[in-house]
């Protein structure tokens with residue numbers, strides 16, 4: 001069964017739900033690890049007032065007993081503490097004093113097209129679901145995917161490499177241990193000087209009523225070769241990762257490895273030459289391909305980047321149109337963050353974890369986690385894969 005991840009919920013509604021279907025039975029889940037990822041998603045310099053209200057925690061309402069998965073759909077719930085302040089406006093049931101409708105769509109958000117498409121006149125009916133608050137549910141589901149991947153010896157990390165005009169130097173090689181302190185940086189950047197410059201950039205642009213975008217990178221360590229497939233377009237792992245990354249709110253670009261940059265290089269500088277020796281078996285000395293060839297994992301570290309646009313809610317709103325009167329008007333001014341690139345890295349981890357966990361499920365099957373472990377061992381033996389798990 002393919003792995004499925006479904007979320008439900010609105011930003012200021014009672015809460016968010018994530019259902020993960022297709023996990024094997026017997027997988028041990030660690031409540032603290034799930035909550036840790038939710039807390040990491042709340043981090044990052046440049047966030048607004050909402051993160052001071054929320055203390056995101058996972059409540060498991062199905063599919064898990066005494067810390068182990070049962071093989072059925074896993075249901076996770078994250079409560080919106082802010083709902084207490086929005087109960088009139090976001091109540092699932094009719095209220096005595098309905099709030100006035102919002103008719104001022106924000107350029108760059110789902111507001112206008114959403115109301116056209118769904119035949120709804122209140123922009124709030126669209127923006128509440130379009131909000132990136134939904135990513136809290138994805139991160140909860142992604143933490144379950146990470147638990148499965150950990151059983152397969154895979155670890156996922158992320159860091160920020162650009163915020164607005166400030167870029168961090170890109171190190172040629174990064175090991176798992178290099179990420180140990182990444183969450184201690186206020187912008188989740190591995191380079192201290194660039195991190196400080198990013199903080200200053202956020203301060204400067206925030207003062208100018210601007211929002212900021214940037215670039216984050218996700219790495220997966222310890223993969224086996226042969227996840228995904230070259231045989232069908234929909235099985236190509238790069239395509240699946242691209243879809244997952246581009247589905248994150250405000251992400252406009254995604255690339256694997258050196259990505260779009262290799263388009264300008266001669267072929268001799270764009271690929272990773274193949275070597276073999278007794279101790280390591282097949283290996284490469286470079287990883288320009290970011291761990292994928294022909295839509296399949298090579299066994300090298302998977303490297304995926306995501307490009308995020310500046311958030312479309314601005315404290316000095318852009319020009320828009322009142323959807324009732326059709327008169328020019330300023331876009332809705334909602335409370336917002338100035339920069340969520342550090343948080344987007346954590347969301348990127350969740351999406352990459354989901355795609356990889358799905359690929360492991362497709363490749364190895366199994367109703368119980370022990371079946372998957374046995375299939376993994378058999379496969380490693382068959383291809384003579386010698387690399388240590390992460």
Ligand code: EPS
Pocket residue numbers: 011048049050051082130131132133134135136311312313334335336337340
């Ligand atoms: C978010 C919660 C939201 C926003 C942000 C992400 O909370 P609120 O709308 O109450 O301030 O801070 O959403 C957006 C940036 C957006 O454009 O929708 C969260 O939990 O991550």
